[in-house]
Amino acid sequence: MSVLAVRLGWMVRNPDEARHMIELGIFDCYVSRADGARALAAAVEAEGISFEIVYAASRGGERVFDMEPARRLLGFEAEQRWPEGLPFALPAAPAPAPAPAPYG
Numbered sequence: 492m493s494v495l496a497v498r499l500g501w502m503v504r505n506p507d508e509a510r511h512m513i514e515l516g517i518f519d520c521y522v523s524r525a526d527g528a529r530a531l532a533a534a535v536e537a538e539g540i541s542f543e544i545v546y547a548a549s550r551g552g553e554r555v556f557d558m559e560p561a562r563r564l565l566g567f568e569a570e571q572r573w574p575e576g577l578p579f580a581l582p583a584a585p586a587p588a589p590a591p592a593p594y595g
Contacts, residue, residue: 492494493541497534499527500548500556506582509574519551522575526569533565549573
């Protein structure tokens with residue numbers, strides 16, 4: 492039996508998740524649909540693996556994840572970077588909350 496676990500970065504599914512990613516500023520965790528699909532397709536075709544865990548994220552993901560196993564075992568190289576590949580317009584960042592009134 493061959494087991495290859497592909498741990499995908501954050502695949503943003505809708506504008507609310509995109510807004511949340513903007514609020515958190517964690518763009519290096521992003522994986523576009525195209526990059527995720529290419530990583531999974533490469534995993535299905537991989538040969539000679541008994542058990543491995545690899546990470547797949549879009550460009551910039553190497554700052555958060557160890558992408559070397561995906562390169563070595565799958566030949567995976569990310570092509571996109573946040574927000575490339577989103578299937579919707581990027582939402583505007585929410586307006587900052589008003590400052591609290593001073594005491595006194």
